[in-house]
Amino acid sequence: MSTDSKPAGSIGVAMKRKEDPRFIQGKGHYVDDITMPSMLYMALVRSPYPHAEITSIDATEALKVPGVKAVITGKDLDAAGLGWLPTFHGQDKQMVLAIGKVLFQYQEVAAVFAETRAGAADGAEAVEVEYTPLPVVADPFTAKTDTVILRPDREIKSNHIFHWEVGDKEATARALATSATRISQRMWFQRCHPAPLEPCGCVAHFDTMGRLQFHVTSQAPHVYRTALSLVTGIPEDKIHVISPDIGGGFGNKVPVYPGYVCAIVGALKLGRPVKWIETRTENLTSTGFARDYHIDVEIGATADGKVTALRVATVADHGAFDAAADPRGFPAGMFGIVTGSYDFPAAHAEVDGYFTNKAPGGIAYRCSFRVTEASFAIERGMDILADELGIDPVELRRKNFVRRDQFPYPSPLGFTYDSGDYHKTLDVALEKIGYQALLKEQAEKRARGELMGIGISTFTEVVGAGPSKQFNILGIKMFDSAEIRIHPTGAGIVRAGTKSQGQGHETTWAQIVAEELGLDPQNIMVEEGDTDTAPYGLGTYASRSTPVAGAAIAMAARRIREKARKVAAHLLEVGEADVEWTDYTFQVKGVPARRVTMKEVAFAAYTNMAQNEPGLEATYYYDPPNMTFPYGTYIAVVDVDRDTGEVKVRRFLAVDDCGTIINPVIVEGQIHGGLTEGFAIAFMQEIQYDSEGNNLTTNFTDYLLPTSLETPHWDTAKTTTPSPHHPIGAKGVGESPNVGSPAAFVNAVIDALSPLGVRHIDMPLTRDKVWRAIQAAEAKKASA
């Protein structure tokens, strides 16, 4: 009989990652590492024009290039009924290869298949396409009235895609009209791109049974299987989707891209495996962008700083196709979280989406569907209100927080926040960073004319989509699933419908099983990303893995425990009702010395199960009863060089509350990474287009990512408020730092510049932009 209690590596233990040995030895298995006998390579011909008629496509020269096997065009695909691809929320479709005209620069026009990677690239160069340029719609604000209709294929002949609103419009208008203080600010959350270091790609192959074997960089392999079946008409049992190791996703690898469909068509047509790996330029210019929200924020408040109403109106640039990766019926995702951590008596939010001649997307970049945009809007808005009222932004927040005793809190925009203690987390952050001392230092520096800023963000997220009554993708409800098998020796395997892209599921999923079953996580194998073996799941994005699949794993493990209890009763020679699960073992109630471990029970389940069903396995499909609401307080301290506009992030503290933590080291790593992406968005990352729709940021020398040199040092801390409805109380954390931090950075810079009268600058806060703002403010002061 074992006497150990908590297993080494159960929940809360900083266990080293099980997946790392292969990555540190160069033995990760990414899509481009796959080769198959007689494999062909595919390259895409892309449009140099943002908007143009295609006059002709001539592949004659391309087909003469040595090794080129075939060229396919939009016409070919359309004839085969494969011209268009539905987008995930089901409200629009996207051309696979351009049919008749191109709608954005770098749009896919033709696919070339060749014996070698270089041959395919040569072939693509040799395809001659003639275009007649058309007038370009590059500005979402003029798109509505523009006479150029980008999508005549749609029933509604307008560039306006959708109007979405939530909240009480009249009550909000009344409250704003009668508020003692009122601020309004337009802010643009710029277009950016997740740019994981591994680009998107696939290998498509029809095996000897005519079954599609599709290796692909997918964050949602099961959804791909269903989507591909719907698009191609291949029966779903004849499609096997495998997501191997993925080199970062951040939302970029959620949508199904045209290149995937072309590779499948090529493999079918040519009877050979086809590999397609996009270049970095293709990745930045054609796959899912994020944000691009022009947000008007209005907040009303009493004279002493109690908020009365929030009104938010947004113009969203969705590009040429509405490929936003939102659940159906949520064209603006979870933007309704825009009331944030504050108890607004009235609120109204609306979003209008428009087509422009830009790349399609609107994906959830390290974000639970537009939560980042919402969080930024309210956290910037609260700072502007504090400035207007002349009170400390910290005090304004404290005064308006949803209180601990208000949970579960029904927000005015329709969410029910599960749990939180915003005051406590704020206090921990203020104490840890030494807020009072910082204020004193700032006052001294300001007296000397130095520009020091303190920026705070006290955000609330909504993650874990989601309850089946609200959320689906292509009609499929957003549950997730797990299957656990415990082998005779007490080792086991967990299979889940999620897919790690670096999140560490091979470790954390094993830890959940260890906690629930008292087994060694080192001997719990985790398998994801294979649609033949894993139960159906909606995948990993929008911080949904732990809230949904993590719950499914815990529940499947509890099913196993119930089954094991019967075998334990047999071993202990008592009735099942007399057996309790205590201290990670089965014990006879009131006689703790009489016990058996799960390992012993596992062996008996295969060798000595008496009248019980043999074996020890369970599957659970988890339909979450609610979303989870992680939150945090972030504080940034910056120094701004008045002469150059250079911003130095001197300190940054993130205090996160993500409920129960499964592995503190993995959580801290996620926070470091998310803060770095938030930092990047605040200061550098922007996908820029000129007024003619030309993409100006087509590689990493123009689309800047932070290196080790400019990335600040991150300090982290936590409070723990478990989710009351999640089996282990976890909330999800991977996106919090990316959602919460941009406002902290911008608030800090604006705080630094506030003595000059600067109230807002749109991101990214490049040195140039900050310098211009300083110059303009000083010129204004001089002329006053």
Add this chain to the structure above:
Amino acid sequence: MKIKVTVNGISYERDVEPRTLLAYFLREDCGLTGTHVGCDTSSCGCCVVVMDGDKAVKACTMFAVQADGHEILTVEGLAQAGKLHPLQQAFWDQHGLQCGYCTPGMILSSYVLLKHNASPSEADIREGLAGNLCRCTGYQNIVKAVQQAAETLRQPAGAGV
């Protein structure tokens, strides 16, 4: 063109197109897929390998023919006799990786950094790794990993390694 390149101590004689990049030579001709490609502009450093023992080179920016007659070390050649190199161990110990895509290049740039500076400060490490992008870790744990490895490597042979 016929070339002869020594990779991880093994001599590879191959006939390559002159335009073949070293990165694809390693991946496709030598079957060493630990060298990754993440951009087309020498920006990301996923493809960094070590040339002639002490130079970090971006294998996507060098032709295979330029490596003719040279010695290349890739991530697959770091562990010896089944024992992880101190840098590999340190990246694992310090949670210096998440998706693993930048990791081979990051480890090999660190390898060269430590060849030239056995006791780097945090600033030295951050400057030394500025040619390698990571989207997952925020670099902080990578810095800690390099510090741990530096300490291990400074121990007398046999004591720490």
